Amino acid sequence: MATVASYPNLDSSITPKRPRREAAEAADVYPYYAGYSYAWALSRLAAHDDSDGVVLDPWNGSGTSTLAASRLSRKSVGVELSPVPNSIAQARLARPEDVRPLRDLQEHGSTNGAAVGSSDPLELWFQSSTAGRLRRWSAVAAAARQPDASVMLVALFRVVKRLTKSFEGSNPTWTRVARDPYELLSVADADIDAAVISEHESVVAALPKSRAGADPVLLLASATALPLRTGSVRHILGSPPYLTRLDYAVAYARELAVLGIESRQSHLRTRLMGTTRIRKNADWEDEVGRLPESLQVVTESIRSHSSKESGGYYLKQAFQYFADLAASMKELTRVAVAGGTLDIVLQDSYYKDIHIPLARLCEDFLGSLGWQTATLESIPSPRLLTTLNSSAWKNTKSDIHESVLSMVKAW
Secondary structure: OOOHHHOOOOOOOOOOOOOOOOOHHHHHHOOOOOOOOHHHHHHHHHOOOOOOOEEEEOOOOOOHHHHHHHHOOOEEEEEEOOHHHHHHHHHHOOOHHHOOOHHHOHHHHOOOOOOOOOOOHHHHOEOHHHHHHHHHHHHHHHHOOOOHHHHHHHHHHHHHHHHOHHHEOOOOOOEOOOOOHHHOEOOOHHHHHHHHHHHHHHHHHHOOOOOOOOOOEEEEOOOOOOOOOOOOEEEEEEOOOOOOOOOHHHHOHHHHHHOOOOOOOOHHHHHOOOOOOOOOOOOHHHHHHOOOHHHHHHHHHHHOOOOOOOOOHHHHHHHHHHHHHHHHHHHHHHHEEEEEEEEEEEEOEEEOOEEEOHHHHHHHHHHHOOEEEEEEEEEEOOOOHHHHOHHHOOOOOOOOEEEEEEEEEOO
8 A cells, every 4th residue: 555655735724624714726716614624735736646537536626626627737627516505616717807897787787676585595595575686686697708707706605694694503505594584584685786896806806916827617417427438537526425414505595596496406416426316216235235345334334323214314315425436436536547646535424323434435435346446544633524513422423534535457
């Protein structure tokens, strides 16, 4: 087994843990709680002398990997299924000099807001007139070209999130909707316009003043079916969703609403890896039979657990997650060249008191697909979103660690 010393250019003191505040490459224009630090991504890519190869992040999120590749003048592809982080990633690529002043587009956004239909997802928090005004601005963004479209969308994300702060609880991954019409927010048109203009200026001001290198290719697609040629990728850098039952669609319900998507009813919610919604018409017994043995051991432990619904809903959710994970690993293997490298950040989790060693499971599975381990580094994780669930504290657990799994495709 290779060690970190096998990567002569790697600064092993840099870990993937993101600082509480990170401004690098406009990371703070819209902080994305999933992922890793820009400094770590930059260091990990710089450790590999493969400047002619393509870098892939199959779970690109807000674009940290692809931005790091761009800074190193590497060709890169970012694949992300959700349009919200994809819009953030697009905005972070913008050069300030390429963003048109909002006043050039303001005429369209400043027309009188009109009531929208009850199906508009913004009306989960806003009265119809306010939702109509916000929708006018989102229509301007939809009609704009890049980078104006993504920069405007991020500004709108910021406005809507700020206006709906009263609907947030202690858990940042869940925002409630209005319980009755009296809770719906009403904001004057002029105040919405002023907020959009202010947030747009803030986003543009946070963008790096210059950016060298080739622009990444950002694709809306799933890691389980990568739209890439076989043997086209030299290095894979990313972090899949963990088995922590965090519903990424609901977590970004307000941002999806800006895009006209009602997260709780959307097909997107069902398709996302790690979703808490079970897909219909799935043959679960057949699915688990196709999983690697180490994953079957974990699912069998969940099935036989004494707690309620362990053999029902929770077992199906685990099957679904592992089936998506296995499909993603097969796709990574397909698109990687022989001799290609992989660095992925993973986090162990628990179902009740059952330890789910995600890094070891991925290592075993990728090993069966022709990958060889270079390093498996363990990093303590003192700040975890899973600790927000106080009802889970009663289950005995060891400290949860993140891991960096580095592998080389041998054949």
